[in-house]
Amino acid sequence: MLVFPNAKINLGLNIVEKRVDGFHNIESCFYPVGWTDALEITPAGQFTFQSDGIAIPGNGNDNLCAKAYQMLAVDYDLPPVKIHxxxxxxxGAGLGGGSADAAFTIKALNQQFNLQISHEKQLSYARRLGSDCAFFILNKPAYCFHRGDEFEDVSLSLAGKWIVMVNPGVHISTVEAYSGVQAKRSGKDLRTVLKEPVASWRDQIKNDFEATLFVKYPLLETIKNNLYNLGAFYASMSGSGSTLYGIFDEEKNLKENFRNYKVWQGFLD
Structure with a gap:
């Protein structure tokens, strides 16, 4: 079985408070985008995990895809597979790629072996793997809160808008990103702002990580400003960085403008 785990962007990210367990409560809107990995699961004599493309740090058995398989294998006595x-x-780009890979592993195994796992149980499995893994089970625009693992539907569509995503290759760990922020509640509920005209988002929707990370990595702020100068009606850093994105009313090919970086661009659904 071949599936294509997709990335997400954050429309706003407010760090509301630090929790007693050391994590943080946030509020954000997660929106799926078309930048994808490719994940193949095939029968095998023994379980193996293999990756190509961008190098993934650490032991392959510690990868979230492997952990997702092992979790379901225990509960459903799955036969061995090869995951490629x-x-x-x-x-480390704020796009949730690893979380998407794990969630799509759960969904693919469910389909491949006809496990008939309910959406709620798939969400429960995904939450055990990481805070934003659960988003990719339903994989549709959602208002996210608590640790980013609880969701409410939002009536928001950016279908037909053009997005340009720029990753300058700066790896920012979650620990690094959170070390510089001060948690505080936003003055206006993000759900309310998202209902307002998109032209107003620039002045109202923010990512709390930008304040400190832009000081540490000025290049990130430069990229954001360039996206605005090139005509974006909204630009932001996604998640805890380091990818910046701009949303445009019409198609624009900006790869030459950011030729030294990884760029993905396409229409939103």
Whole structure:
């Protein structure tokens, strides 16, 4: 079975408070985008995980795809498989690529072996693997809160808008990103702002990580400003960085403008 785990962007990211367990409660809107990895699962004599493309740090058995398989294998007595991941979504880029790979592994195994796992149980499995893994089970625009693993539907569509995503190759760990932020509640509910005309988002929707990470990595702010100068009606850093994106009303080919970086561009659904 071959599936294509996709990335996501954050429309706004407010760090609301630090939790007693050391994590943070946030509010954000996750929106799926078309930048994808490729994930293939085939029968095998013994379980193996292999990856190509962008190098993935660490032991392959520690990969979230492998952990997803092992979790389901215990509960459903799955036969061994070979998982092959072609990694194209940048790592440490605020795009949720690893989380998407894990969630799509759960969904693919469910389909391949006809496990008939309910959406709710798939969400439960995904939450055990990471805070934003669960988003990719349903994989549709959602208002996210608590650790980013609880969701509400939002009536938001950017279908037909053009997005340009620029990754300068700066790897920012979650620990690094959170080390510089001060948690505080936003003055206006993000769900309310998202209902307002998109032209107003620039002044109202923000990513709390930008304040400190732009100081540490000025290049990120430069890319964001360039996206605005090139006509984006909204631009932001996604997640905890380092990918910047701009949303445009019409198609634009900006690869030459950011020729030294990884760029993905396409229409939103």
């Amino acid at each position: 991941l072609l990694k194209a979504i940048p790592i």
